Amino acid sequence: AQSVTQLGSHVSVSEGALVLLRCNYSSSVPPYLFWYVQYPNQGLQLLLKYTSAATLVKGINGFEAEFKKSETSFHLTKPSAHMSDAAEYFCAVSAMNTGFQKLVFGTGTRLLVSP
Amino acid sequence: NAGVTQTPKFQVLKTGQSMTLQCAQDMNHEYMSWYRQDPGMGLRLIHYSVGAGITDQGEVPNGYNVSRSTTEDFPLRLLSAAPSQTSVYFCASSSLDYGYTFGSGTRLTVV
Numbered sequence: 001a002q003s004v005t006q007l008g009s010h011v012s013v014s015e016g017a018l019v020l021l022r023c024n025y026s027s028s029v030p031p032y033l034f035w036y037v038q039y040p041n042q043g044l045q046l047l048l049k050y051t052s053a054a055t056l057v058k059g060i061n062g063f064e065a066e067f068k069k070s071e072t073s074f075h076l077t078k079p080s081a082h083m084s085d086a087a088e089y090f091c092a093v094s095a096m097n098t099g100f101q102k103l104v105f106g107t108g109t110r111l112l113v114s115p
Numbered sequence: 116n117a118g119v120t121q122t123p124k125f126q127v128l129k130t131g132q133s134m135t136l137q138c139a140q141d142m143n144h145e146y147m148s149w150y151r152q153d154p155g156m157g158l159r160l161i162h163y164s165v166g167a168g169i170t171d172q173g174e175v176p177n178g179y180n181v182s183r184s185t186t187e188d189f190p191l192r193l194l195s196a197a198p199s200q201t202s203v204y205f206c207a208s209s210s211l212d213y214g215y216t217f218g219s220g221t222r223l224t225v226v
Contacts, residue, residue: 044217100209105157
């Protein structure tokens with residue numbers, strides 16, 4: 001079985017500051033890992049995904065995440081926050097041995113960006 | 116445009132009514148799934164399908180039925196709506212080669 005824990009339901013940063021959103025996963029088999037972003041009243045947009053190639057994954061909008069097996073983590077970072085990054089972010093896991101059949105999501109982290 | 120189409124976008128039901136949320140994909144993906152999103156709880160899997168004629172339960176299946184008679188369609192049926200089913204529902208299709216594609220969601224209110 002898989003599960004995801006996102007630490008911090010809300011994270012506040014100033015514009016230009018580092019963004020760090022934390023995600024820890026639990027999986028009995030090698031995982032696929034994802035980060036999605038959701039803007040208000042919109043659907044889910046894929047930021048990036050880890051599928052066992054490079055452990056440092058670069059995504060859209062300047063975001064990246066590093067898969068650390070020893071720490072069971074997949075934290076999302078961005079060097080400099082923009083006002084447009086304010087949204088809710090979801091980490092998700094899928095089991096590698098079953099492909100992309102289903103996703104297990106974390107509870108989400110709302111990123112607030114102040115001027 | 117290719118993708119996942121969900122209808123309706125908004126729906127208000129009375130307690131006890133039934134309805135079907137439609138989901139269709141045109142990418143020939145083998146996998147499809149339904150999620151509900153509630154504040155503070157992320158997205159939770161309701162039911163999923165690994166191919167036509169094959170479905171399975173997810174984390175929160177009670178009160179919902181699904182069927183998959185074709186590769187393209189995966190409707191979600193609410194048998195007798197309850198206020199606890201007020202939520203935003205997302206359908207997704209996926210394949211190992213392509214990853215996941217989500218629909219734009221259905222906002223359901225049960226009064």
